[in-house]
Each structure stands twice: as structure tokens, then as C-alpha cells.
Amino acid sequence: MVSKRVLSIKPSGIREIFEMASVGAINLGLGELDFEPPKEAREAYKEALDNDRNRYGPTKGIDPLRELVADKVRRYRSDITPANVVITASGTQGTMATFQTLFEHGDEVLIPEPGFVLYEPDSVLADARPVVYPLLDESGFQPDIEALKALITPRTKGLVVNSPSNPTGSVLNEESFRALKDLAVDHDLWVVSDEVYEDFIYSGKHRSFNEIIERSVVLNSFSKSFAVPGWRIGYLTAPLELVDHIAKMQYHLVACPPTPPQFALAKVFKVQEEFTRGLIPIFDRRRRSMVDRLNAIEGVRCHLPEGAFYAFPSYELDIPSRDLARNLVSSGVICAPGTAFGERGEKHLRFSYAASDEDIVNGLAIVRKVMEAGGLGPGN
Structure with missing residues (x-):
């Protein structure tokens, strides 16, 4: 059936x-x-509705919001431009579009375990094989780099990273971050980095795979940072050669991200x-x-x-x-x-x-x- x-x-x-x-x-x-x-965000949403921002928008998102995202992300990599940015209909949809763009039958995707619930099914739905790598309780849920290396095969195409982590709350330390970057470069892997919680760090600092944007897709969302999960708006950054392909997949999933919240968030972006x-x-x-x-x-x-x-x-x-x-x-x-x-x-x-x-x-x-x-x- x-x-x-x-x-x-x-x-x-x-x-x-x-x-x-x-x-x-x-x-x-x-x-x-x-x-x-924030009150300003709610008022900006109402204003967007009153100004008839209720129609289809660009598949990659509106330019003002893409420009603001690029400005923010340049703290990690100075040559990122709005052309590297795709506004998505939530981080969840951005994850799906990314997996569908990057992976296919015969590919293996390394995913963290314990790890967020989307990574395994999104790998399977892309007809790829998810291969779990361990986050160790005894090390504060840092990745076991040696175990991860042992899982890499000629079929390995992707490495999924999530920091800060859902569910563990761990944040990649400098040693783990450098080791993962080196692995990606040495084995020619695509990094899919889920950084949705980057604004919620209590000790240490956020380390972003935007540093190696030439081989990374970095997923993010406004749901947590603006307290608007019901607006279903996220964003991702990717190398220029991937952006059009991700946008093509996004078009066939949702046509375009929701229009009113994009205009609202563009107006109040700096409040976040x-x-x-x-x-x-x-x-x-x-x-x-x-x-x-x-x-x-x-x-x-x-x-x-x-x-x-x-x-x-x-x-x-x-x-x-x-x-x-x-x-x-x-x-x-x-x-x-x-x-x-x-x-x-x-x-x-x-x-x-x-x-x-x-x-x-x-x-x-x-x-x-x-x-x-x-x-x-x-x-x-």
C-alpha cells in the first residue's frame, strides 16, 4: 500500500x-x-502581513535576509557572500534538501551517535547508508576520532557534525574540531554541520565549519535564536557550486521558504x-x-x-x-x-x-x- x-x-x-x-x-x-x-519580531511579522508579503518569493530566499546572514557568518570566513546563503523552510527542510543533493545509492554517511533524530532517516531517504560514529560519555560526548577514522571506506562521502549537540549538550573542543576538519580534508568528505544551537553556549566557544565552506554545508535556523519554531524558517551556507543544486531540490520540496517571516526577520535581524x-x-x-x-x-x-x-x-x-x-x-x-x-x-x-x-x-x-x-x- x-x-x-x-x-x-x-x-x-x-x-x-x-x-x-x-x-x-x-x-x-x-x-x-x-x-x-522579541516584540520587534512579532510586530515586524504583522507589518509584513499588512504589506501583502503573502506571495511566492525567491527559491533561495529574499536578498535582504541572505545579505544579513552572510554578514553574520563572515565572522568565521571572510569571503562568504550572500551567494553562499540559502534561506530554507526550517532547519529540518534544509537538512533534507542537503542530504538529497549530496548523497545517493552506494554512498556512506558518517553520523554521530547519540545524535539528532533526522540524520539517519535523511540518509536512508537519500538511498545512502548511515554509519554511526560514537560520541563518548566518558569524554563529555566528544567524538572518538580513532573509531571514526576506522569507519572511513572508499564509499564514505559525508561526515555529519552537530555542535552544540542535540541531545547531549556537548560543544566540540578545539582538538576535536581540528581533527574533524583534517579528516574531511584528508579523505575528501563533505561535512554537513548542524549549528542550530550556536547562540546557546555557556562555556567554551562555538567553532563553525564555515571555516571550510569549500567542503561544508552548514545548517542553521531562526527557530531557537528568535524563539519562532512555528515560523519554519532556517538557512544554510554552502559553496557556490552547490547552492544552485540545493535550491533546485528545495524548489521541488517547498517551492520557496515562507515569505512573511523572511521580511520580518530581515527587519529585526540585529535584535537577535x-x-x-x-x-x-x-x-x-x-x-x-x-x-x-x-x-x-x-x-x-x-x-x-x-x-x-x-x-x-x-x-x-x-x-x-x-x-x-x-x-x-x-x-x-x-x-x-x-x-x-x-x-x-x-x-x-x-x-x-x-x-x-x-x-x-x-x-x-x-x-x-x-x-x-x-x-x-x-x-x-
Whole structure:
């Protein structure tokens, strides 16, 4: 009845938990800011609607927004121009367009594990073979470079990188960043770098693969940095020889990115840095509160994440993470099972601290109670 293609990809393990949640459950599972967008952005969106910015736009996005993105990205590579920029209908769609452009049957794509839920299915949908490389808990989820080298074959075409990381909150250190860049150059690999959380770093600094734009596609989004996930607007940067091909794929996926939010974001683009800068102390406080509470639970261990807004604790209980997450949501708190991010996520859970201080305190009190009961939910 349906294609083998769609049967070959798995449903989201995160979505399953959300669909189980009852009204009133404490949400520590969603990667979405609990703040309104800047007032200026909301007003600019209304203005765009009133000025009839409701028609089709250019497939690559409007020039004013592409110019502003290029200005921002030039901090990493001075010769990037608006011609390197494609505005996308979300980071998710940009990821799909990139994989469809770069990869095909017979290619192998190296993807991090634990890693974001899109990388494996997008590889499969491009008819490529995803090959996972480990992020090591004991090293703060830095990539195991030697293990990664051993996975490279003549068929390896792509290397997917995500920093700051969803789900682990890790940020590539200088050693890992340099090693990954060298691998890409030495083995002639395309780097697909997901840098959606670049504005949410609490220690260290962001290192961008825009530095090697000649062999990289760098994915980004306005969803996190402007608190507008429902606007479905992202962007990517790529070498000039790829941009037209990505745009061709984008046309056949969505025709063009949504027009009103592009005009709104172009008008208020420079508000973003001040907006996210104001959020950093709040999220820093929340991450410390969450990690302290998680580490106070017997048998739970959690690194202090350096970026994004996720904690990814491990636990000792003899229960699969999917079952534990199901028991937790039945008890009134939503989180994501570690295996939603690959098999190396087993015996982990992902919690989001894009939640109020009160929800973090009350939600983790429920987590502690369930953990102390052996991971069992109500009625067990």
C-alpha cells in the first residue's frame, strides 16, 4: 500500500512519548524556548502581513535576509557572500534538501551517535547508508576520532557534525574540531554541520565549519535564536557550486521558504544577538539547577552541558530508556528516551531545561520518585 522507502524509516521516539502525555504533564522534553519572540519580531511579522508579503518569493530566499546572514557568518570566513546563503523552510527542510543533493545509492554517511533524530532517516531517504560514529560519555560526548577514522571506506562521502549537540549538550573542543576538519580534508568528505544551537553556549566557544565552506554545508535556523519554531524558517551556507543544486531540490520540496517571516526577520535581524544574550544567564541557571538535581538521584550521572538546552544523564537502573520514559510520562513528566537518538543512547534520558524553574524543580522531583521506585510508573 505504501512505499518501501517510507517503511524503511522509523517513527520519532520523541513523538511517541508526547502522544502519551496527559494534559498537565510537566514538559521537560521539548526543544522549544519557553519565551515569546522579541516584540520587534512579532510586530515586524504583522507589518509584513499588512504589506501583502503573502506571495511566492525567491527559491533561495529574499536578498535582504541572505545579505544579513552572510554578514553574520563572515565572522568565521571572510569571503562568504550572500551567494553562499540559502534561506530554507526550517532547519529540518534544509537538512533534507542537503542530504538529497549530496548523497545517493552506494554512498556512506558518517553520523554521530547519540545524535539528532533526522540524520539517519535523511540518509536512508537519500538511498545512502548511515554509519554511526560514537560520541563518548566518558569524554563529555566528544567524538572518538580513532573509531571514526576506522569507519572511513572508499564509499564514505559525508561526515555529519552537530555542535552544540542535540541531545547531549556537548560543544566540540578545539582538538576535536581540528581533527574533524583534517579528516574531511584528508579523505575528501563533505561535512554537513548542524549549528542550530550556536547562540546557546555557556562555556567554551562555538567553532563553525564555515571555516571550510569549500567542503561544508552548514545548517542553521531562526527557530531557537528568535524563539519562532512555528515560523519554519532556517538557512544554510554552502559553496557556490552547490547552492544552485540545493535550491533546485528545495524548489521541488517547498517551492520557496515562507515569505512573511523572511521580511520580518530581515527587519529585526540585529535584535537577535541582544535577545539571546539576555537568555544565556537564565539558561545557565536552569542547566545548573537541572544537573544538580539529576546528580542528586542515586544511580544517575549527568555531565554539565556546555551548550544547547539539553541534559543527557545516564542511569544504572536495569530498564530500557524507552520503558523508563514511558513510565515517567505516565507519572506526569515528559522527557525523551535516549534510544530516540540511537542505540548508544540506551540507559540515558534527554531532558530540556527550556522550561520554567518551577517545572524543573517539580518535574525532577517526580523523576527522583520514579527512579527510587526502580523506574516503575503508576500501577506497576
